[in-house]
Structures are given as structure tokens and as C-alpha cells.
Amino acid sequence: MTFSTDVHAQGEAAADPFGERVRPTISVRRQILGGRFRFESDSADLLDLVDAAYAGLPEHRFSTVAPEFRIELRLLPREAAATRTTPPPVRTQAGAGLLCGMMDEANYVVLVPAHHRGLVVVSQDMLAHPYHVRYELIEFAVFMLAARGLGLVPLHGACIGHEGRGVLLLGASGAGKSTLALHGLLDGMDFLAEDGVFVQPDNLLATGVANYLHVKEDVLRFLDDNVTRAWIEGSPVIHRRSGVAKFEADLREGAGRPPPAPLRLAGAVVVSAETAPDSSRLLRRLPWEQVPALLAVDQPYAAGQPGWDRFVHRLGGLGVYELRRGRHPQDAIAALRALLAAGVIGR
Template sequence: MAQTLDLMTGDLSPDPFLERTSAGRSMDVHVLGAHVRFTSDSAALLNVAAMAYAGLPPHVLPMTPPSLHVELRLAPARDVAAGQEPPLVSMQSGAGFLCGVMDASNYAVLFPEQHRALVVASPDMLENPYYLRYELIEFSVFTLATRALGLAPLHGACVGREGRGALVMGSSGAGKSTLALHSLLRGMEFLSEDAVFVHPQSGMATGVANYLHVQADALRFVEDAGLRRWIEQSPMIRRRSGVEKHEVDLRDGHGRLAQTPLALACVVFVSRQPADDPDELIHPIPEHQIIERLVAEQPYAASQPGWDALVQAVKRGGAYELRRGRDPAASVDALLRLLG
């Protein structure tokens, strides 16, 4: 993908596959219970990795932490219109590797058995690094760590109290991010907003507490002027869906980041449906319906090893539906009561 060769003419570079490219620089971080070393020939690419993983609490899971290696490589410059959204990532696998490809200059190749990945990016991606970070670098690290540690990858948020966590699930727009924001502002331990990884055998949940994404209309519920200003001054990102949100870096001292993995205490399915009684927002989900709800919310995780153990962990803690109350504060109150 890095260059085109004409094998018939013999016009070959001495190093056509860039096998002797020197990484030159490195950065070590602790993510999801794994040690990750990033190497690169580009300080700018390492800085994008730091935007994702620098300054996070070093979570430790009940196992020997594996070492993962992610090489970041800068591709030659290309001619692309300013502000153009990169193509959607296309997934593929074969011969022991996994890959996610945007185009010929932006892709990730993963070798899970070797705990290694290569991420290639074009210079223009550095001007708006959200997609590079989120869809190539984080994709690589999360996939390697999930396979190496045997974690169940879940789409959802997780907040906690005194070491016990509530895994928050729900469809897009149901209010997961708003609930996570107000839980953070109320002093709850924040684990993750978008992706949670559970060690099924121990029931411990880990995640990356780097950013929280907040829509502008959610600010009307933030009463503290200083906190509202903190969010408003954060950069705006644009999701693939077209929704724009403030990307709030949580590592600057606001809120409590979970310093250790949280013990999975319960699963909460956030619903758009208003509560019939504003004082009764939480409703238990019958045990015979839990598996159906989980599979509907987490189809990828349901196909992975460890799913049965995860389901049993959820059943032990219980699953609940959280309907909408008068305001987000009422939802946080309900969550706090659930966590005791």
C-alpha cells in the first residue's frame, strides 16, 4: 500500500516494503491492564497517541500484563481537499492478521497472536486527528488488548461509587453521555463513556477515561458556570453520523477518574421513555430477559470468547432499565441509590 511497483521493469527500490525504516522514537503507556509501546519515525504521530493515552490511571487486572507494540508510520503526503472527511474504515482479515483500511495512505494492520500492529497515516490526517486517533490508533490498541487479555469489549459507559461500577448501555441518543457527564459532575468515579472492557472471570471493568463527548444542548443542565465554560471551550468534533459534540479532556483535573478497575455491580439500560412516576426511574429487568437485552445491545461481544462468563456476572449483579426523569440529576440520584 505504501508504494506501487512494476515487477516487469525491474524498477525496484532497495527497500520496497520499507522494512528498514527506523522508528527512531518511542512512548510507553499502560492501557486496559496492558503495557503498550508506541514507536514511530514521526513525533507528530506519537503526539496523537499521547492525546489518547497519556496521563491515564494505570489499571491492573488479575493477570500478568502483556506487552503490546504499535508502530506508527507517516505515509507520503497526498493531495486532498481541506476538511474532507476520510472514508469509512473497511474491515478485513486473513492469514493471522486483522486490518482496518480507510484508503491506500491510512490503514491499520494487526497481528493479535504477536501482540503487534502497524498504523499508517497521511500527513493531512494530523490536521484533524480525531479520526486517526479514534478509528485507527484506538482501534488497534483496543483490539490487541482485548485479544491478549481475554476481555469482553462492550459499547457503553461506566461510572462507579466506592469501587463498584454501573455499566450503562443504550442506543445512540438515549442519554448515555449525558448520564456519564452528570455522574462525573456529582463526584462519581468515571471509567469510560463509550467503550468498556470487562474481564469476565473476575467481573472487573476497565476503560479509557480520556474524553467525554457533550452536545451543546446538554449544557443547559450544567448549573456551575465554571464547569460550563470548561466544556464550551473544549474542541468540537463531528461524528460519522453528522452530530457535533464538544470533546472534553477529563485529564485536566475536573472530576474523579477511576484509579482502578471497577467491580461490575449492575448493568443499566438507558431508555428514552419518560418514567410514569418521576420518583421511580429504575425498573429491574427479569432474569429471563437479560440475555436477550444484552445480545441486542452487544452483538459483537456476544460472538467472542468469555461471553457466557460475562452474562453470569451480569446476572449476579442484576440488570435494570433507567427511564427519563425530570432532569439528569434525578437519573444520577437513581444510579447512586442502585450502587448503594
Template sequence: MTATANHVIHDIQADPFGERFSRHLAVHKQLLGGSFYFESASEALLDLVEAAYGGLPPHRLPITVPDFRIELQLVPHRDQPYIIEPPQVQMHSGAGVLCGVIDASNYVVISPAQHRALVVASEDMLDFPYHLRYELIEFAVFILATRGLGLVPLHGACVGRNGHGLLLLGASGAGKSTMALHSLLNGLDFLSEDAVFVHPETLLATGVANYVHVKPDALRFIEHEAARDWIGKAPVIRRRSGVEKFEADLRHSHGQIAASPLKLVGAVFVSSEQETDLDALLSFVPSDEIAARLHADQPYAAGQPGWLHFQQKMVQTGVHELRRGEHPQVSIEALMRLLDRL
């Protein structure tokens, strides 16, 4: 049952904060090594939770895990619905809470110490499920898991096999998503294309392998007809940058999602530079340059607890740079050879 305006009208004088609002529906998900409970009176909001996390393998970490609780509230339509897309999220913090605010009717409030979060969304925001899911609901999950489990949050991708993983780093547009997609199509386990969370003590990496985002022009490099059809029929989302991409559901894909966290055995900076010499696609990053390159590539993570330990371990495992071949398949073969050696 989707909550409507009638469900959120209450006696303002008797209950000014809406504390008596019914929250009779709940779902549980094992995500990023954590145990998450989502509570709401709105089936529509819980449907978005299911769209984000339904059917994913439950990842667990060798640590004590608290329960995380995220409450989702649906409020009435705003007077002026968005025409193109919602405004960008504005971040705020204070008094031990973190906030992501789109407007007065669409926001998330997170209390890491209490392992709780509140997501509030207006009914018209349901017309923008990508933004609502990614910028409010998934944002709450990522922050709670990072702070509550002591994970290092990285902007990157991760693929692997036999329990071992390679971290794919690099600037936006360098080709991390393309590398992750073609790794999937070549039989590697897919962990994440955009956000990777690493336990610094064990180097176990986890992520949410729900979707892969592919530019339309990347379809020409996909030779497998069924895979090309799977992506080409996927919904199209528009990034904040204005770039449009297919959002293909990995749970209905032609590959293998990582069933459990992957132990990182190395990292690769994906470069947009072209290289025609196959023997020169991969190169070592000198050990005395690794710390600086990681810091420059991950400015947010570099300020989080656990970063120094993670950084030291990555220096020990070794880091490479991968230049772009004439075809993604060439780069993937170099990546797979590296994974076999590590």
C-alpha cells in the first residue's frame, strides 16, 4: 500500500513532529557486511529498497556487526514539482548527525553513533526513482556501513575470482565501468562499478552489485548479442553531469556477481591514455609514489579512519596502471593476466 497525502495528515497540535506516524512495514537486508532494517508505511518506498538490494548475495565480514535501521517517510506532493530533475543534494553536519538535503520535503538525516537514519521523500519524488534511490536511500546505507563498520569508502570498481579482487581506480570517465562490465562478460566476479568499501585490517572489499551504468557508444564493443540486448533494453538514467547511461540490472545479467567479499590482492589505476603496444598496457606504479597517487585519487577516503592502514597495505600488495587498448577486450586480457599472477 503506497502512502498518500491522507496517510500523513495528523493533528499538528497533538503531534507536531509526527511521532505517532505508523511504520508498520519492514524489510531486512544483509548489505556491505552489515544488517540493515528498513521501516516504512509506504510500499512505494520499500519497493525502491527492493529495487536497490533485492536478490543480492548477503556479504558478511569477520567483525561484530550492529543492527542498522533506516526509516523511510513519504510526505505529500510539493506545490511545485520538479520539471527536469531534483536539485543537487546539499551536505550538512553538526551535533553528531549528517544530512543530505534536496529541499524541505526530500532529505536524509543520519546518526552514525545510533546506527540510524531517516529518509523523507515527497510523493512527486517517486517520479525520479534513480535520484531518490541513489542520493537518499543508498547514501544512508553507505554512510552507516562506512562509519558503523569502520570501512574505507572508495570511488572505484572491483572485480576478481576465486575470492581475490582487484581494485580499479581512476578519474571519472577513465573507463572503470567499462573495465568492470567487460570483466563480468569475461567470467570474472563483479563486486562493484562505482563504490567499493574495504575493511582495512583484512583488505576484504564489499560493494553493492545491483546495476552497471554504460554509455550508449560502449555497446559497439560488446560482441555477445544477448549481452548487448540486455544492456540496450535497460532504462536510461541521467547523471548529474548530464551524461546519459543505460542502467542495466546485474541481477539479470550474463555474468557472476561476487557472492562474498573479495580479498584485495592489488589495485589498478585505469588510464584514459591509449596504448597500442600490448606489452606496455600494464606498468608498475613505483612504491614511493603509491601513497600520493591514492591520496590524490581518493580525497574523501583519505580523511577517514582506517585510511593509513589501508594505504600501507596497498603499498605492500602493489599498484599498477592500465592504459587503454584499441579494444576493451585487450585491456581485460591484461587485467586477467595480472590477476592470475597475484
């Protein structure tokens, strides 16, 4: 009987070596970054990670009709008994109209942007690392397809706003973008995104995924609200590839204020780690001559994408500022609120 079963299994593998006859049994639809996404899988565990990333978020839409993006999620068995401490980093490659991101032979992403399709393959043992699967494989697929399929400029940065207008927060890792986003949230501002912002270059409408806030422990010293402190301290701790440990606080647990629609950018701020000598003068507008080169250095990937020149020209017309640190993050929030006030940005 064992011999017959093995022969039968080998025959099935020989007849379908690429797994083309595998048919996902469950599908989930989500409106993300202005696009319509359909996730298909026969694994409830993988679809749970989709929900962990995108359930409960406002459904952002642009004025144009968005195409449908389809992502198949496939779970593979893993024979290796070794336990992973840290998954291998994602290596990227492109060619023949494909975009690929690979951890190893059983954990990878293949995207066909021209056809709005993607395949995410995950091994069973990788489910022990849900953050890496969600952030580096599933969200990678969504971000790449949305940016290419909708013509969005993908930015590494944060965005907060008020009454439909937003300010883009740029700057090097560790400059304090997430800290500012948190304090803007606590001050009643809308929280669009803290790590990835996607912008239509012609009208500067910005969208993002307001699912998680990632902050280091040292941020807690500025928090006077015990409820907020308990929320963050009770959140899981994730480790970035750089080795930095951060709390991953779910914004959908009542603390978040995601805007119901994309925000129209009113300008951008480059967050500096430098402390200002006067907390009442944290901002200075950068001369236009400096802006294109500064933005290209800050956003090397986006600078090579279609729409970048239009985005820079439109943004520079509104105003790009440097923001230095004050005595307390709330000083910076006050400065950002002033920028968002009607008639201030662009002068």
C-alpha cells in the first residue's frame, strides 16, 4: 500500500511539476492604496496574515477606476527540521517583465506588474515569523503592484494631516518620523502612514496603510498618557533587519485616526536629528535649488520611477522644509500644524 501511494504521489508530481493544477479555495477582497486587490489561497493561515495587514482600514479610492490586482498565496510543506532564528533577507531581481523577491527556494514573491498579478510562496515553518511574511513578502507584493499599476510614486516616509490635507515627513531612518507621527496622532491629527507613502504625481494625492506604528522604547519617555503608554508597551516587539527592536502597535485597536480618503499634500518636511537652539523656530524653508538633489538622495528608489520629475516639481512649488528637533516632540507638532494651516505653505 505504501509503495502504491508513493508511486501515485510521484505520478502526480510528474504530471504537474509546476503546481499549475493547484486551485486556491478561498478569496479575500480588499481596497488598498486606491486599488482593488483579490487575494486567493487554500491556506487560512496566509489569509489571516492578509487580514492582519489590511482588515479594518478605510478604503481609499482615486477618481479614476482602478484595475483589479490578483495575488495568489501558496503554502508549501517544509521538510527541513531546523528552526529559523531569523529568516534570510529578501533578494530582489527583475527581468522579462517580472519582479522577484526571494528569501530562499521556498519563500519568495513573483510579480507581473503589466498583468496586475502576483504569486507569494511561503513555507510552513515561516509561519513562525509572521512579521517577516506579512511585511517582506505580502506587503512587498501589494506595494509593488499598486505603485506600478496605479502610477504612484512610492516613498519611504510618513504622512499626517488634518481636514483632508497632509504633510509628508521625510528623512533618514532614526530621524524621528515615527515619533512625530505618533505625537501627531495623539494631538488629534489624521495618521496616513509611518513607513510608506504613495503619491499620485500630478495632483499630489497621497495614500498609505495605517495599520501599525513602529516605535523604539525611548519614545515612551515623552508619553504622559498612561493609556497610550500601556497600549504601546503591551504590543509585540519586532526586530528590523538593522537589528533595531521596535514596538509594533496596532493602530486599529482604537488609537488610530486614519483619514477616510487620500490626503492632498500641502508640502513636505525633511526631519533632522539636529536640535534647534530655539524651539519656536524649528522650521526653515529650503531653497528650490537644493530641493531636487535633496529629495533624490533621500528617496533613491522613487527617484528612478516614472512620475518622479512631475512629483518633485509639484511638491517644490508647495514648499519643502527642514524640521529640527525641539525640547519635546509636541513642539514639532505645533510647527507642522502651522504648516497645514491654510495659506502658510507655499508662501
